[in-house]
Amino acid sequence: MDHDGLGPAWRALSDPTRRRILDLLKHGPRTTGDLCEQFDVSRFAIMKHLDILERARLVLVERRGRERWNHLNAVPIRQIYERWISGYQEHWAASLLRLKRRIESKTGKEQ
Amino acid sequence: MDHDGLGPAWRALSDPTRRRILDLLKHGPRTTGDLCEQFDVSRFAIMKHLDILERARLVLVERRGRERWNHLNAVPIRQIYERWISGYQEHWAASLLRLKRRIESKTGKEQ
DNA sequence: TCCATATGTGACCAAATGGTCACATATTAC
């Protein structure tokens, strides 16, 4: 049911540092060292984050000599939207209304 | 920068069991005991998941006597889409093309 | 060649996570 292969992507996106890395990569590919300069944590922490993003296919890696260029791959984000988030669209407004109705009619039994 | 208050929601959505709980609540509110019957894990595990979902405001709780009715609140999902995911829309197709161009022109220096 | 640069690996650690259970509380039914 949830085995759509997007588990690693969901997991990768749960961390704010990783979401910020993706935000940086939106403006174009960057080397690992370049990315590290934008964060307070160590290079090793960023490398671990990049590894998690790479396994989730949210980052594609191109090696050029001694540099590692990290590219954003937005496809898994699109899939998360299509396969899960879009299914909640009709509830965005409805969910609050349904709660309101139910609370107001505590004695009713419709449903 | 990432302090839009949606951190707990991102975190809550990273777990497949919790996403499945929300999927079940899409069809209408349910009591905790009713939800537990749909899962293999213990009632306590589900209660912890519900607590995390409640803190993330993805589940709203209405207490009726000894029952606890869990309601889906899709608003944080909408906000995650609006404030983060929608910003990647233009990259869904472009990201793969950009990578392709860059790899093909390894010697070029445009950018 | 020799050195600075850029990235990779493995060990290690504290804290968070997801799970269990025993037990307590509160409400409905008889």
Added chain:
DNA sequence: GTAATATGTGACCATTTGGTCACATATGGA
């Protein structure tokens, strides 16, 4: 009142997570 039902609390535990570091490897430039 008493018993069954529904949920809540706290302790506990194994694993994962996010972080550190020392050290190794690989590449480009003088």
